[in-house]
C-alpha cells in the first residue's frame with residue numbers, strides 16, 4: 001500500500017518543546033499539514049502525532065543531519081507551504097579555546113549548515129506549493145545584530161543564519177519569500193536565575209517575557225503577507241534598544 005504524499009505541508013524544526021511546539025500546534029490549528037522535526041522525543045510530540053502531525057527525528061548537529069532530514073521530508077511530502085528553522089543550541093561560550101571551538105562548530109552545524117542544506121534540498125517542494133507563495137522563516141535572535149560577547153559563538157552563528165535568509169530571499173524569489181524573526185526574551189531557560197531574569201526584564205521596554213504566542217503571531221503574519229521578503233522582524237519587547 002502506498003501512502004499519499006502530504007501537500008502544502010509546514011516543516012518546523014525543533015518542534016518537541018517550547019517555541020517550536022507552539023509553532024507546530026499553531027500551524028496545525030491553521031489547517032496546514034505539519035511535519036514536526038525533533039531530536040528528543042517528548043510527550044507533547046506524542047500529542048502532536050495523535051493530532052495528525054508527521055514527526056521526523058534527527059540530530060542537526062550531525063554533518064549529514066540537514067540532508068538526511070530533507071530526504072525524509074521529500075519522501076513524505078509532495079509540496080511544502082513553509083519551512084520554519086526554529087531548532088537551536090544556546091550556551092555561554094567556554095573559557096577554554098578548544099572547548100569554545102567545539103561549540104562554534106556545533107552552533108554552525110545547527111544554525112547554518114543544516115538550514116542551508118534544508119533550504120537548498122527543499123526548494124523544489126516549496127516551488128511546488130499550490131499557494132501563490134511559499135515561505136521560509138529563519139528564527140534568529142536580536143543578538144544577531146547586537147551580540148553579547150558572553151555568547152559570541154552562538155551570536156555569530158545566528159548572524160550567519162540571518163545573512164543566509166537574505167541570500168535565499170534573492171535566490172528563491174518570487175515564488176518563495178524568506179524572512180527572519182528575531183526573538184528577544186520570549187521564554188527564559190530553566191537555568192536563568194531570578195537575578196538574570198530581573199536584569200533582562202529591566203532592560204526590556206515592555207518589561208515582561210514575550211511568551212511563545214508572540215513568535216507564533218509574527219510567523220503567522222509573515223505567512224499571510226504576500227509582499228514581504230528579506231525582512232527582519234524583531235519580537236523582543238524593545239530589548240534591542242536598551
Ligand SMILES: NC(=O)c1ccc[n+]([C@@H]2O[C@H](COP(=O)([O-])OP(=O)(O)OC[C@H]3O[C@@H](n4cnc5c(N)ncnc54)[C@H](OP(=O)(O)O)[C@@H]3O)[C@@H](O)[C@H]2O)c1
Nearest residue numbers: 014018019039040059060061086087088141183185186187
Ligand atoms: N526563548 C527565547 O527567549 C529566545 C530568545 C532568542 C532567540 N530564541 C530563538 O527562538 C527559537 C526557539 O527558542 P526556544 O527557547 O524554544 O529554543 P530551545 O528551548 O532551545 O529549543 C530549541 C529546539 O531545538 C532543538 N535542538 C537543539 N539542538 C538540536 C540538534 N542538534 N538537532 C536537532 N534539534 C535540536 C531542541 O531539541 P531538544 O529538545 O532535543 O533539545 C529544541 O526542540 C530558537 O531558534 C532560539 O534560538 C529564543
